[in-house]
Amino acid sequence: QVHLVESGGGSVQTGGSLRLSCTYSGYTYSDVCMGWFRTSQAPGKEREPVASIYIRDGTAFYADSVKGRFTISQDNAKNTVYLQMNSLSPEDTAMYYCAAHVSVSNSVCQYRAKYGMESYGRGTLVTISS
Numbered sequence: 001q002v003h004l005v006e007s008g009g010g011s012v013q014t015g016g017s018l019r020l021s022c023t024y025s026g027y028t029y030s031d032v033c034m035g036w037f038r039t040s041q042a043p044g045k046e047r048e049p050v051a052s053i054y055i056r057d058g059t060a061f062y063a064d065s066v067k068g069r070f071t072i073s074q075d076n077a078k079n080t081v082y083l084q085m086n087s088l089s090p091e092d093t094a095m096y097y098c099a100a101h102v103s104v105s106n107s108v109c110q111y112r113a114k115y116g117m118e119s120y121g122r123g124t125l126v127t128i129s130s
Contacts, residue, residue: 002026002100002119009096009124012088018126020083022098030056033101033109034081035117036072038094038126050096051083052113054106061113065091088128095123 008020024034035052039045051072052061060072071084085092101109101117 002032002102004098004100004119004121006096006098006121006124008083009126011127011129014089014128014130016088016128017084017086018088019085020096020098020124020126022081022083022121024079024081024098024100027100027102029102030076031103031105032056033104033112033117034072034074035061035099035101035113036083036096037099037116037120038092038096039123040094047097047116049114049116052099052109053081054104054109057106059106059109061110085126088126090128090130093126093128095125097121097123 003026005023032055036050039047049063053072069087073082098121099117100119101112
């Protein structure tokens with residue numbers, strides 16, 4: 001099973017930036033889908049996808065709400081995935097979870113990017129103040 005450790009959360013003002021990191025271990029092949037999901041504290045809000053990347057070829061998938069503001073990237077030498085978040089707004093306040101799904105194709109990664117993955121980290125809190 002993949003082990004995931006997130007870092008980089010914190011508090012910034014509206015319009016600011018943060019970069020989240022997720023280091024993964026326990027799986028050495030490249031056919032893995034890595035992603036970020038978030039859970040807001042707002043009532044009725046469920047976990048939502050943010051961005052994902054297929055490690056084998058670097059294809060990235062983004063939720064409409066973050067396109068143009070967030071960028072997911074990978075550093076294969078460090079087994080680390082990053083989420084660069086720019087132009088942050090209070091609506092981005094949430095617990096952000098790194099996720100992974102192993103032994104998948106690009107098309108399955110695209111599906112998992114929307115509907116969830118098999119492994120999650122413990123999360124890192126992002127708070128945006130107005």
